Amino acid sequence: MSESVPGIAPEVFAPHEAPASPPQASEEVEFVQLLTPEGERVEHPDYSFDLDDEAVKGFYRDMTLVRRIDTEATALQRQGELGIWASLLGQEAAQIGSGRALNSKDMVFPTYREHGVAWCQGVNPLNLLGLFRGVDQGAWDPRENNFHLYTIVIGAQTLHATGYAMGQQRDHVIGDPDNGEATIAYFGDGASSQGDVNEAFIYASVFNAPIVFFCQNNQWAISEPIDRQTRIPLYQRAAGFGFPGVRVDGNDVLATYAVTQQAMKRAREGSGPTLVEAYTYRMGAHTTSDDPTKYRLNEDLEHWKLKDPIERVRAYLTRSAGVGPEYFDEIEAEADQVAAELRRGCLSLPDPTLTDFFDHAYVDQTPQLAEQKQQFAAYAASFSDSEGEG
Amino acid sequence: MTKISLGKGINMGLRAAMESDPKVVIMGEDIGKLGGVFRVTEGLQKDFGEDRVIDTPLAESGIIGTAVGLALRGYRPVCEIQFDGFVFPAYDQIINQVAKMHYRSMGKIRMPVVIRIPFGGGIGAVEHHSESPETLFAHVAGLKVVACGDPVDAYWMIQQAIASDDPVVFFEPKRRYHEKAELDESVPPAYPLHQAKVVREGTDVTLFCYGPMVKTCVQAAEAAVEDGRSLEVVDLRTISPLDLRTIFASVKKTRRAVVVHEAPFTLGPGSEIAARVTEECFYHLEAPVLRVAGYDTPYPPSRMEEEYLPDLDRVLDGVDRVMGY
Numbered sequence: 055m056s057e058s059v060p061g062i063a064p065e066v067f068a069p070h071e072a073p074a075s076p077p078q079a080s081e082e083v084e085f086v087q088l089l090t091p092e093g094e095r096v097e098h099p100d101y102s103f104d105l106d107d108e109a110v111k112g113f114y115r116d117m118t119l120v121r122r123i124d125t126e127a128t129a130l131q132r133q134g135e136l137g138i139w140a141s142l143l144g145q146e147a148a149q150i151g152s153g154r155a156l157n158s159k160d161m162v163f164p165t166y167r168e169h170g171v172a173w174c175q176g177v178n179p180l181n182l183l184g185l186f187r188g189v190d191q192g193a194w195d196p197r198e199n200n201f202h203l204y205t206i207v208i209g210a211q212t213l214h215a216t217g218y219a220m221g222q223q224r225d226h227v228i229g230d231p232d233n234g235e236a237t238i239a240y241f242g243d244g245a246s247s248q249g250d251v252n253e254a255f256i257y258a259s260v261f262n263a264p265i266v267f268f269c270q271n272n273q274w275a276i277s278e279p280i281d282r283q284t285r286i287p288l289y290q291r292a293a294g295f296g297f298p299g300v301r302v303d304g305n306d307v308l309a310t311y312a313v314t315q316q317a318m319k320r321a322r323e324g325s326g327p328t329l330v331e332a333y334t335y336r337m338g339a340h341t342t343s344d345d346p347t348k349y350r351l352n353e354d355l356e357h358w359k360l361k362d363p364i365e366r367v368r369a370y371l372t373r374s375a376g377v378g379p380e381y382f383d384e385i386e387a388e389a390d391q392v393a394a395e396l397r398r399g400c401l402s403l404p405d406p407t408l409t410d411f412f413d414h415a416y417v418d419q420t421p422q423l424a425e426q427k428q429q430f431a432a433y434a435a436s437f438s439d440s441e442g443e444g
Numbered sequence: 445m446t447k448i449s450l451g452k453g454i455n456m457g458l459r460a461a462m463e464s465d466p467k468v469v470i471m472g473e474d475i476g477k478l479g480g481v482f483r484v485t486e487g488l489q490k491d492f493g494e495d496r497v498i499d500t501p502l503a504e505s506g507i508i509g510t511a512v513g514l515a516l517r518g519y520r521p522v523c524e525i526q527f528d529g530f531v532f533p534a535y536d537q538i539i540n541q542v543a544k545m546h547y548r549s550m551g552k553i554r555m556p557v558v559i560r561i562p563f564g565g566g567i568g569a570v571e572h573h574s575e576s577p578e579t580l581f582a583h584v585a586g587l588k589v590v591a592c593g594d595p596v597d598a599y600w601m602i603q604q605a606i607a608s609d610d611p612v613v614f615f616e617p618k619r620r621y622h623e624k625a626e627l628d629e630s631v632p633p634a635y636p637l638h639q640a641k642v643v644r645e646g647t648d649v650t651l652f653c654y655g656p657m658v659k660t661c662v663q664a665a666e667a668a669v670e671d672g673r674s675l676e677v678v679d680l681r682t683i684s685p686l687d688l689r690t691i692f693a694s695v696k697k698t699r700r701a702v703v704v705h706e707a708p709f710t711l712g713p714g715s716e717i718a719a720r721v722t723e724e725c726f727y728h729l730e731a732p733v734l735r736v737a738g739y740d741t742p743y744p745p746s747r748m749e750e751e752y753l754p755d756l757d758r759v760l761d762g763v764d765r766v767m768g769y
Binding site for chain 1: 503505508509519638
């Protein structure tokens, strides 16, 4: 397959050769695509999208709302209400397509950018903000929505996901492609260089764990382009670990849905792991602290704008499904409402007190920590006393 | 009553824990058919199957990282790290994930993970096989760190560690794996996990020790009798949290203390004990708290390890010094 991927070097390299350059903006990359950037449905021999247009409208709504949530969070950061924000801009299709392919019993292990997947799992977007506002470390209950906490250390969660999938195996809840359980681990192109990700591939492979490794290749690990992480297309790495890998147009919500669904079924039925590489582009900065103008070209961004994941669905719905502008207006209005609610919620998040946090270092608190908590409380109280007296 | 070795004590403790709780799984390198390089897990895979006694790929971060996932799924994983010096590939998972999960989830997630590490020197091993990295874990909030020093403690402490809802780094004194003692399983454990025990009472000096140094200190105390000195030996058992109550009570009685460990001198457990004893027992002390420890070099080649490791003579030298004030 690599021969038909211009810009990505073939499998065999002489050691002295310079690293392959990544696909340039104007070049085509081979992947599973079911909806073109122009909004045309296309067929693929191995994957098909079997839901109706109502579902596609649902995807449009999901993607529009999470983009609006994302925009609002970025605005909140710019206004000083969040310390930092990691934007998902451009990756809506990868996240909504894969997120909507999950069953209620499947378990998700996200990075810190999976706001769209969180949305699909029913996590209140406000819960995502705690970590970025600094009122907690992202303390939602993973069991409530089968959505684990955001993981900041790059790639660490892929091992957690693998272990969790090994637990599903031991609980004998696999074997049925539709009613079984499986796990999905999200990570990025940068994480693919981490030892933990490679160890996760090995563990998942040798134990045949029910897991899908979902890599959003957004082309950038902060400032480092994909060619600093790999000389072959990432999905091809799966072959070396002994399980299938597939590349999907990460800006095509129908294709990411279809590919993820098939991979999850495979995991649930007990056929083992799959690596999905969702080929997409990080349209924003790495986080609000980053400045991509220092390391990438505006032309690339302009090129990827033409592949926008939401616009192509709108074009499809308008041209092929007879959806009128009132539907889109309705979604816009709902998005504004969700954003306003998020803003209100963010501003009213209670400030935590350090005293509360002493209690969570251990289940069974140590006498030393109990003593420190007491000392801190007394010290803090000494100030409020003097204020009262003053 | 059965006479068992320390290694057998851990083996029996693991077996008892696995029998009483089907969620206990053990995982590590070579722990299945081989029974581990020290044979501590011998026979367990045969009796509990490959799903509960998991021979893992040779990747330590993978062992701990997948244990986190298993714990999230409701299991109680017991991980074996083959040797002390091999734990570091897993250090990120232990420090950033295992230790912090309960805290960062505001108590919603528990990590009942036990990480067993054979530690310490004295077996003539090659590089990276003789280290004492306990301080590197004891300094981390969220972890509990213990070390067993005798077969009976080995049997009970491993079960208590597995029952703990907090993650426990469990250090096993590898050169004492073959030390033997009588175990009566029908007698419940005399101490909770995080309590020190006075293994020998004395009046002149307290020796604080743990793991492999317990035997050394008891021998030193026996030898000191000839010099007319009465040494108290306290097996700390728990390094984080320290059992300060037992420590302070002993120092208030003897008024002199020497902390003995194989771990390097600077910022070792002895440093914390010296600081806390100074804070709490200042007016009881006849002398500063002294330390007898490994030196601040990497662990030496094995031909020199007997000089590097605290032994009976170095312990008694420490006693002489603390009596000299």
